[in-house]
Amino acid sequence: MTTTRRDFITTAAITGAALVAGDALAKPVAGDNAMPKLLHHVFFWLKNPESKEDLEKLIAGVKSLAAIETVRSIHVGVPASTEKREVVDNSYHVSELLGFDDVAGQDAYQIHPLHKKFVDEHQHLWSKVVVYDALAV
Template structure:
């Protein structure tokens, strides 16, 4: 079978996307892609939603949270340019998705000095925060 350059590029792109998707929830230090038992998803609305500097400062602050020992997975991002549908809310500016082994791990995170410092140094940036905590079903 003859493989064209286009076929090769398409296959390579799909394989790369699959690899990236598999690592999306893994912290680089852990090397694991197992889905955590508890997901902590936080959405931030900035006081100055058009400020790239404010958004970048918040993202930099969020990235410090990955160092907390009970955080098993970590993702920070901005709204995707996906199809606009009634059920999609992309009015926020930044979100974080953290994974924990259990509620106890998330409780430790909440009072951890790194988290407390993050809130203290960045809360002036946001006007609204919404949190969804999800526990895996058995």
Template sequence: MTTTRREFLTASAIAGAALASPIVLAKSTTATNSMPKLLHHVFFWLKNPESKEDLAKLIAGVKSLAAIETVRSIHVGVPASTEKREVVDNSYHVSELLGFDDVAGQDAYQVHPLHKKFVDEHQHLWSKVVVYDALAAD
């Protein structure tokens, strides 16, 4: 089977474009998907860790916080089955990672009626809460 010069160049161009596409995509998504300036990371330990019902209630409650106007991003999670290392603490049961534009946005979130309602309706589910707030370093 013989390949013409035109067929070879066409195939080469297509292959080159396919190889280059992930690199261009990675650069463009990095530039357009910047992280919020302030991250509010909360870890919850359930009073009844065996209760799937309590876990589901807490997760649903945390997800409801996305409706607060100053919340720019939300990630609700449970411990991942990653490599066990001395520096990894996966003893928590639920985590929330909320993004805010600034400290003022996070302050407004803390006193928002939906946040207060969440605490009132769900605090009986947890035995411990730890919060880490991080402001982006310039």
């Protein structure tokens, strides 16, 4: 069986593509899809939980925090209607999960004018706030 130059180039290209694809699947994805190093998870309980207006104001305020330069990712949510289990606390009304590159980024966020403005303009809406900060290991 003779192999033509065209057959050789085609086989080499397919093999190269397969190796690159396999290599990409074997390594963690870098860049925009990488998990931030520090996660800042905040849970809010509304003073007036029946107020749709208060809920909407708080959600809008939390979403405005995405404009802070050190915020790498943001997820704003409300309790999911998942299975009720003893270990699940869904008593909160709004949560925010912010991602940062490092502790310095989170520190800068805490003193940023937009964060301070958010607290000043929205703290009257909540009765309780709980924060969990986690650094990747």
